[in-house]
Each structure stands twice: as structure tokens, then as C-alpha cells.
Amino acid sequence: MTSTIAGIKEDLKREMQGGVTVVVLGASGDLATKKSFPCLYGLYKRDLLPEKVHIIGYARSKFSREQFVKKITQHIKTDSEEDKKKLDEFLKFTEYISGAYDKEEAFKDLDKNISDWEQKNKLKKGQKNRLFYMALPPSVFLSVASGLHNSTRTTEGKNRLVIEKPFGKDLESYKKLNSDLAPLFDEKEEVFRIDHYLGKEMIKDITTLRFANMLFSPLWSGYHIKSVQITLKENFGTEGRGGYFDEYGIIRDVMQNHLLQLMSVLAMERPIRRDANAIRDEKVKLLRSVKPIKMEDCLLGQYTAANDKPGYLDDETVPKGSTCPTFAALAFYINNERWDNVPFIMRAGKAMETSKVEVRIQFKALPGILFEDAPHNELVIRVQPNEAIYIKFNNKSPGFSDDCLLTELDLTYKNRYSNLQIPDAYESLLLDAMRGDRANFVRDDELEASWEIFTPLLHRIEKDKIVPEKYPYGTRGPAKLSKFMDRYGVVHTPHNQYQWPIQDVAEE
Numbered sequence: 018m019t020s021t022i023a024g025i026k027e028d029l030k031r032e033m034q035g036g037v038t039v040v041v042l043g044a045s046g047d048l049a050t051k052k053s054f055p056c057l058y059g060l061y062k063r064d065l066l067p068e069k070v071h072i073i074g075y076a077r078s079k080f081s082r083e084q085f086v087k088k089i090t091q092h093i094k095t096d097s098e099e100d101k102k103k104l105d106e107f108l109k110f111t112e113y114i115s116g117a118y119d120k121e122e123a124f125k126d127l128d129k130n131i132s133d134w135e136q137k138n139k140l141k142k143g144q145k146n147r148l149f150y151m152a153l154p155p156s157v158f159l160s161v162a163s164g165l166h167n168s169t170r171t172t173e174g175k176n177r178l179v180i181e182k183p184f185g186k187d188l189e190s191y192k193k194l195n196s197d198l199a200p201l202f203d204e205k206e207e208v209f210r211i212d213h214y215l216g217k218e219m220i221k222d223i224t225t226l227r228f229a230n231m232l233f234s235p236l237w238s239g240y241h242i243k244s245v246q247i248t249l250k251e252n253f254g255t256e257g258r259g260g261y262f263d264e265y266g267i268i269r270d271v272m273q274n275h276l277l278q279l280m281s282v283l284a285m286e287r288p289i290r291r292d293a294n295a296i297r298d299e300k301v302k303l304l305r306s307v308k309p310i311k312m313e314d315c316l317l318g319q320y321t322a323a324n325d326k327p328g329y330l331d332d333e334t335v336p337k338g339s340t341c342p343t344f345a346a347l348a349f350y351i352n353n354e355r356w357d358n359v360p361f362i363m364r365a366g367k368a369m370e371t372s373k374v375e376v377r378i379q380f381k382a383l384p385g386i387l388f389e390d391a392p393h394n395e396l397v398i399r400v401q402p403n404e405a406i407y408i409k410f411n412n413k414s415p416g417f418s419d420d421c422l423l424t425e426l427d428l429t430y431k432n433r434y435s436n437l438q439i440p441d442a443y444e445s446l447l448l449d450a451m452r453g454d455r456a457n458f459v460r461d462d463e464l465e466a467s468w469e470i471f472t473p474l475l476h477r478i479e480k481d482k483i484v485p486e487k488y489p490y491g492t493r494g495p496a497k498l499s500k501f502m503d504r505y506g507v508v509h510t511p512h513n514q515y516q517w518p519i520q521d522v523a524e525e
């Protein structure tokens with residue numbers, strides 16, 4: 018796999034040979050509307066789809082052509098006449114089919130529609146590729162995969178099945194889902210389990226940051242690092258998704274998948290190559306070294322009404338008295354030489370004071386007495402919003418003073434890179450699925466290892482009916498959070514010692 022634009026186009030040509038039908042199943046839903054169609058349009062706009070392309074939205078809902086077009090274009094921005102022209106072209110090869118998820122006839126009709134298009138457009142063997150994107154609730158994954166397998170897969174090109182999370186609810190259900198899917202689509206060639214965090218620019222950058230800089234390699238271990246925080250905050254509640262969310266909770270929603278993936282890239286050993294299997298081998302090794310989480314290393318929360326916003330339990334789709342956590346803080350320990358005794362503290366929450374995703378690597382205190390009160394160094398990777406990497410470090414205060422001043426080396430992307438165009442994570446992953454690059458898709462053994470870490474804790478929470486601590490909508494989480502963080506030695510730099518991003522030196 019190559020990663021220059023020319024190389025990417027070559028990969029795409031080799032894999033798809035200039036032809037593909039993409040079927041978005043669950044086309045009437047939230048994900049399809051907000052991400053799948055806008056990202057397919059984004060790829061078309063950047064000339065990153067095969068020359069002969071056909072896009073089908075498939076779901077049970079009945080839509081007229083106008084309703085469908087309105088739905089899928091509502092999140093597409095067209096800033097120029099050129100964009101509008103591109104969108105019109107895109108819509109010409111994009112259509113909607115209403116059909117069931119559990120009827121063979123419906124999948125046969127879908128197959129006929131695709132075959133007719135292939136014939137009409139004179140696609141040759143090798144160009145008749147089919148990418149099935151399951152933007153669907155997990156309850157229908159299996160019946161849809163089975164319908165596609167029996168009636169819609171091609172024998173004259175490649176089949177790719179892209180599956181959304183969640184992949185199961187615990188180790189046992191994951192294994193069952195996987196073994197049921199295994200005879201339908203081939204794990205090595207056809208299955209692409211998407212975790213869109215692996216498509217985010219800053220998460221993809223971690224491998225480069227760690228392994229392309231001599232600067233960081235020697236520091237990347239418990240010899241120098243005191244703690245690692247991985248945080249995902251959202252300043253909105255489960256609004257409208259309470260029904261889904263209550264069955265899963267925050268740990269299954271974003272921690273067992275997105276944040277654990279982030280942690281594995283951050284903590285894995287150097288892969289022997291940059292290809293998909295070498296990277297995933299290292300991630301699996303790392304995940305297998307993570308100790309199961311203990312109940313005492315877990316703090317759960319649930320938001321209540323505040324600041325004119327409803328509480329979690331006010332959502333009509335949430336069962337009365339639900340104890341589903343909407344916030345969790347978890348501390349992990351990795352049982353290997355590099356990370357012995359270094360806490361990895363993962364935090365995620367809905368209805369918080371802000372929205373952001375970041376990694377904060379806190380270094381140990383300085384040895385010796387020369388600058389004994391100097392604050393700890395920190396390396397921060399801000400995944401979103403406003404991508405940045407910055408290092409908090411100590412500098413002489415500029416001017417007459419020789420005080421030690423906490424400041425930063427700041428790589429804020431929008432300040433540093435001109436013509437910055439960061440593709441949406443889904444755009445990048447859909448392209449990878451077409452060009453056959455699996456590095457940022459989740460392998461079956463990774464998932465098994467990840468469920469092994471989380472299942473004992475999840476079962477304990479459910480069996481003991483642990484009641485989450487309440488926190489008001491729009492805050493940092495439960496009041497017990499500060500004490501929880503203190504237990505792992507996390508150091509909070511007082512605000513008067515540190516300003517970001519601009520520092521007023523005269524007032525220091």
C-alpha cells in the first residue's frame with residue numbers, strides 16, 4: 018500500500034479495476050445521512066472513486082426520489098458552482114431502493130438492479146465489484162449479511178462487507194456474531210470492521226509521531242511517563258438516541274472501541290513494517306497485555322437536568338430508573354516492561370461542559386533540585402476539534418527575569434499548514450476499503466482481546482446493578498472525579514501558571 022495521492026489512485030485501480038457498486042444499507046438512518054453519503058460525495062469530488070461507479074441507498078422506508086435526494090444532501094456543503102456541478106453529477110449515479118432486511122426476494126431484486134447497471138454500463142469481469150456498507154443497527158447485521166451472501170454477492174469481482182460497530186455486547190455475543198458471519202463473508206478478504214476513530218487524522222498521525230521521530234522513542238515508556246489520559250467529551254446528551262444508547266451505555270458506545278483503539282496505537286510496540294497485519298499484530302499483543310479493569314478503577318456517572326437541558330432519564334426513549342452510565346472514567350494497566358505501573362486513564366462522557374477528544378501524556382517530575390518546582394512536561398495530542406499537538410515545557414521567562422515559565426511548543430494544524438484539507442474519517446476509511454488497505458480496520462483477534470478486557474467489568478456493573486453518580490448536564494462529570502484522578506497521580510497545572518495558546522509574558 019502506498020499513501021501518496023498517485024499511489025492511492027493506483028491501489029484503487031488495481032483493486033477495483035475501474036468499477037464498483039456501493040450499497041449503503043440503512044440509507045434512511047442517521048449515520049448514512051450524516052456521513053456515508055456526504056463522504057462518498059467527498060471522494061467523488063476529489064476524484065477518488067472508480068471511473069464507473071454506482072451508489073445505491075437501501076432501507077425499508079419508502080422515499081420518493083426527491084425525498085431521498087433532500088435527505089442525503091442536507092449535510093453536503095457546496096461552496097462553489099464547481100461543487101454544485103459535482104453534486105449534480107454524483108446524484109446521477111446515486112439511487113434509492115426500498116427493501117426488506119429479511120426477505121430473499123428483496124436481495125434478489127437488489128442483485129438484479131446492480132447486474133442491470135453493470136450490463137448497461139458494459140462492466141467487464143473484475144470491474145463488477147460490490148461494496149456493502151452496513152449502516153444498520155446490530156440487530157439486523159446477520160440477516161442482512163445472510164441475504165447479501167445468498168442473493169447479492171458477485172462472482173465476477175470483489176465483495177467487500179463494511180460493518181459498523183458495535184460488534185457484540187460482550188465476549189460471548191461477539192464470538193457468536195463472528196462465528197455466524199464467518200461462513201458468509203471471508204474474514205481476510207471481504208470483511209472490513211470499521212472503527213471511524215482509526216480514520217481520524219490525529220489518530221493516524223500517532224504512528225508517525227512515535228516512530229518517525231527519534232525525539233520521542235526513548236521517552237515513550239514508564240521510565241519517563243507518569244500517566245496517560247485519553248479523554249472524549251461531548252457537550253450534548255443522547256438526544257434522540259436514548260433507545261440505542263440505553264442498551265449499550267458509554268463504555269460499549271465509545272470506550273471498548275474508539276478509545277481502546279486509540280490506546281492500542283499509542284502504547285503498542287514498533288511494528289516490523291507499516292502494513293496492515295504488522296500493525297494489527299502489535300495492537301493485539303498490546304491488548305493481550307492489558308489487565309482486566311477492576312471495579313475500584315472505574316467511576317460511573319449519569320447526567321441530570323441542568324442549564325435548561327433535560328437529564329438522561331427525561332428522554333422518553335430511556336426506560337424509567339435506568340442505571341445506564343453516560344459517563345465513565347476507567348484506569349488501565351498494561352502488563353509489560355514498557356508500561357509497568359503507568360496508569361492509562363480513559364474518560365468519556367455525554368452532556369459535558371465541552372466537546373473534545375484528546376490524549377494527554379504526563380511526564381514524571383524532574384530529578385534533582387536545580388528546578389525542583391518546575392511543572393511536569395506534557396505532550397498533548399488534540400484529536401478534535403482544531404487538530405493540534407503541543408508540548409508543555411519549561412522555558413526561561415523572556416526578558417530580565419530568569420524565572421522558569423511553563424509554556425508550549427505548539428503545532429496547531431490550522432496555523433502551521435496552509436491548504437489544510439483533512440478528510441472526514443469516514444471518507445478516508447471508505448477509500449481504504451475500496452483500495453483494500455486494512456491497516457485502519459479492526460481484525461477479529463483485536464476485538465476478541467478488547468472484549469476480554471471489558472467483559473468482566475461490564476458483567477460486574479450489570480450483575481451488581483451499580484448506580485452511577487449523578488452529574489449536572491454541562492459539567493465535568495461526577496463530583497468524585499477529581500479524587501479519582503488524584504489516585505493515579507494526575508497533576509493539574511494551576512490556571513495561573515499556564516495560559517494557552519497565547520501567553521501574556523508581561524503579567525507573568
Ligand SMILES: NC(=O)C1=CN([C@@H]2O[C@H](COP(=O)(O)OP(=O)(O)OC[C@H]3O[C@@H](n4cnc5c(N)ncnc54)[C@H](OP(=O)(O)O)[C@@H]3O)[C@@H](O)[C@H]2O)C=CC1
Pocket residue numbers: 043044045046047048049076077078079118151152153154155156157181182183213
Ligand atoms: N449515528 C452515528 O453517529 C454512528 C453510528 N454508528 C453505528 O452505525 C450503525 C447505524 O447507526 P445509525 O445510522 O445511527 O442507526 P439508525 O438508528 O439511524 O438506523 C439506521 C437505519 O436502520 C433501520 N432500522 C432502525 N432500527 C431498526 C430495527 N430495529 N430493525 C430494523 N431496521 C432498523 C432504519 O431504516 P429503515 O427503517 O428505513 O429500514 C434506520 O434508518 C449502528 O451500528 C451504529 O452503532 C457508528 C458510529 C457513529
Ligand SMILES: O=C1O[C@H](COP(=O)(O)O)[C@@H](O)[C@H](O)[C@H]1O
Pocket residue numbers: 213251270271374
Ligand atoms: O460511535 C460513536 O461515536 C460518536 C462520536 O464520534 P465523533 O466522530 O463525533 O467524535 C458518539 O457521539 C456516538 O455516541 C458513538 O455511537
